[in-house]
Amino acid sequence: MPIRPTEWEGVATDGPWLLTRNRVPGTSVYGESLPREGGIEYRRWDANRSKLAAYLKCGGRVWGFRATSSVLYLGAGSGTTASHVSDICRDGTITAVEISARAFRDLLRLAETRPNLVPVLGDATKPETYGGRLGAVDVLYQDVAQREQAGIFLKNLRWMRPGGTGYLVVKARSEDMAQAPARIFEAAKLELLNAGLKILDLRVLSPYQLDHAALVVQKT
């Protein structure tokens, strides 16, 4: 099928696959294939590897990412999803915070060829340690594998501008192994609602990502 744009800025599709335009042509980040059309190279965006891609494949419609967006990304890991955000926000800035030194090394390597990606070795529970250098970001995206994910997200919201879009990936198994995931997702939603956020979406990410949901909010 021919490659065509989607309703989500910076994201294309060839039918079965989501694609982002490769900001570093000729380079694959995690073994994804690089289809070309009309002289443009794209990267296949795998929903089994990336919760943001899974959000779109599961019917998510709220899209705060623009070509020039500034993004605070918490829990960037080795940069699988962050690399696609770097394609999408090609003229913006992605500040990618990661606590694990091992994953951070991969992020550093990725940033060598992606000047819009700024890796920070840091702890998302301590936003004051990295927030000062940020300015107000347009998008807050959080995917940290630990307890109290909603609390960490709320702490970091101070770095997002009013009207900005926040994505909280809730990993039920990191919160509580014993509780039903649906209850954990609802509890996280309530916590964000009680903090005065407007809830735009709550979407379970199965079958691509088991026991995960994406909560999307707007800061008023």
Ligand SMILES: C[S@@+](CC[C@H](N)C(=O)[O-])C[C@H]1O[C@@H](n2cnc3c(N)ncnc32)[C@H](O)[C@@H]1O
């Ligand atoms: C599921 S992985 C991230 C995958 C990545 N977001 C992606 O889609 O490519 C979760 C990451 O959160 C990181 N993490 C856990 N607690 C953290 C914290 N307090 N601050 C920053 N990162 C944290 C872990 O080291 C791990 O790399």
